[in-house]
Amino acid sequence: MKKVVAIFGSPRVNGNSDILLNQAIKGAEASGAKVEKIVIRDLQIAPCNACDGCFEKGTCVIYDDVQQIYSHLVDADGIIVASPVYFMSVSAQLKAFIDRCQPFWAKKYILHLPVRKGMGSANGFLIATAARNAGDDLFAGVIKTIKAFFHVLDIKYTGEILCCGVEEKGMVNMKRDLLQRAFDAGKQLLTW
Template sequence: MGDGKIRVLGIAGSPRRRGNTETLLDRFLAGAKSVGAEVEKVVVARLRIAGCRACDGCWEDGRCVVQDDFQQLCEQIVDADVVALAAPLYFWNLPAQVKAAIDRSQCQWARKFIVKIPLRPTLSGRPRRRGVFISAGGEAEPYFDGAVRTVKGFFGVYEADYWGELLVGGVDAKGDVLRNPHVLEEAFDLGTRAATWDDTTIGK
């Protein structure tokens, strides 16, 4: 049984620091903090995470055999009640750094469906997580559908529902998003809502 405290993990998935998606993520996390959640941010580009080798080593015990920063990120995701992934569109999908972490999450799939070990609840004791996808693209009306499909799969292996999204087009240069106060407010508001939970699910 967990402590019931809502933990929010923000995954900054752009290799460009303090760019458009990280700015939106910061507003989202500020919103979550404003309603009392414990928030943490991980910058994927600062981690050392190799790609999946398709060695099927995880079919033995559900753990990835490649030892790098993925193991810790994986634990942080499992601990959290809300997982917010913020990453820009790169060729209508996600940057390679964050895609490597997503591909490595195949071990969670093997753990559940091959080794048949159920995913543990969050640190707070909740059986399922909330997933939020924040993205930006330089095109005026970008195609987010490829990235959304990938993120839904990623959230799925961690038993996170695709709970919310904030997809912003027409922002390209670093800082473009700052010229749109409405979208920054939207990010803050999404953070407050994502971290406000109906606690009847704890421990079930």
């Protein structure tokens, strides 16, 4: 059975990115995939301290909840990341998690070891929400960060749903088209 990992990056449960992510999860499940949802805010995640410990073996020397997630990342067929825009970037919780993926960078560029289990790359998709209404660069920081994260993990960036103009929890429910698009994106994720 194909496996999709859904990384939920907002501290706000049942918020806008959560609602869109849950739609994408339903879509992925409808396509027959098994979905593992990782709620970053519930995990104890220390920030990377740049000790370069991972340069030796490609493993992190900090033993907290990230250790249990590494294995999910490398054997997933699809990854969906959902985050709100916080000061033009991803949430601090999600950024701390992404920075802790430095061992994969070390594996790839220092140790020249494969990052993923098995052959080929996974397919990745981004969901991001923001309060502001427009502005070309509103999601630029989030997109760049997630693309860099995917690149290091050999995850193909297959697309995104960017939802602006939603501030309060649940406002995204008024955007029926985006809810449907999120479901469809989850359903199609593994077919790219």
